[in-house]
Amino acid sequence: MIYAASSLPYRGDPNNLMHAEESMVGSKVIGSYAIQNTYLDARTPNFVTVILGDYRAIDTFGEQLVIYTAGMITFLLLAASKRRKNER
């Protein structure tokens, strides 16, 4: 795995492909697009908040459902087993 990591691009190089403004096929790269356009779109200086709450809002909604489901799993597992023990 360390040998495979040797062929990764240099860390912190601004000329990497994922930091470029346009990808190889000519479309916009979302990271650079976000840096240039978030303040004009939503008047919010924090880029991460705009990507989280606006561009990827449905994804964040899914994450919130996952968190809520995990809380309900603990409730159902532990409270249901308690009820079963009381019936015995």
Added chain:
Amino acid sequence: MKKKMIDFILGHYAYWFTIIIMCIGLYGILFKRNLIKKTIGLTIFQSSIVLFYVSIASKWDATVTVLDENIPIENVSNYLNPLPHTLMLTAIVVGVAILGASYALLINIYNRYGTLDEQELLDKIS
């Protein structure tokens, strides 16, 4: 030649450290027999993935992803890449929720069988 070697090491040492952390987590998952220790190994594995994503988002001579009026936004290399930070922000909280669910399962297993050792559990189930 020597300059090139130093550049290579400076560009890749973060990846090597994350791979070492990942191997520690994998060892915990595979070779520990207590189920709680297996869960701790899973958490170490996940934190190595988070560190890897954050490390590939960095650029030299760039600032954090909050707008500053003195730094122009037209030049992309002034700011870090915000997309991996966003992905990892949600992944950390989901990891905590998964940890809570897995501990609830472990508490149920302990209440029913009285042990958390893997081999003893296999003996008791069969």
Added chain:
Amino acid sequence: MRDRIDSPIVLLGCRLLSPYIMLFGFYVVIHGHYSPGGGFQGGALLGASFLLMRVAGGDEIGRLQLKEHLAKPLAILGVAIYFGTGLLSILLGGNFLDYSFLPIPGMDTEWLRYTGILIIEVGIGLAVMATFIMIYDNMARGEEEDD
């Protein structure tokens, strides 16, 4: 938590620390537009301030701050705020979670998106806080059962 030793110093320290952590959590949620922060981090801080009292003082003192059965409705309320914002923009003719259709008069599209992000951050913070409290309470109660 069977052989808990009652230490007044630990309880006093946690009582002193808990409101400040809570205030910092509110600050992180509300100020997430201008500094690093947001719903997830602020919700985790708010949950930590409640869990600190529960760990230090046991069930009786922890319940004074937030009742145990209140955690589930708060989580549902957090999800409902998020989903209601998306549904409102569908009903007014836009896409799901398209903030520029929110019915607030006298605002441009950019400021409407700003407000929409703030509303859903509050929803995320509520859901994360309530889920952390729910996980801790259920685990503590499940551990009490096995004796």
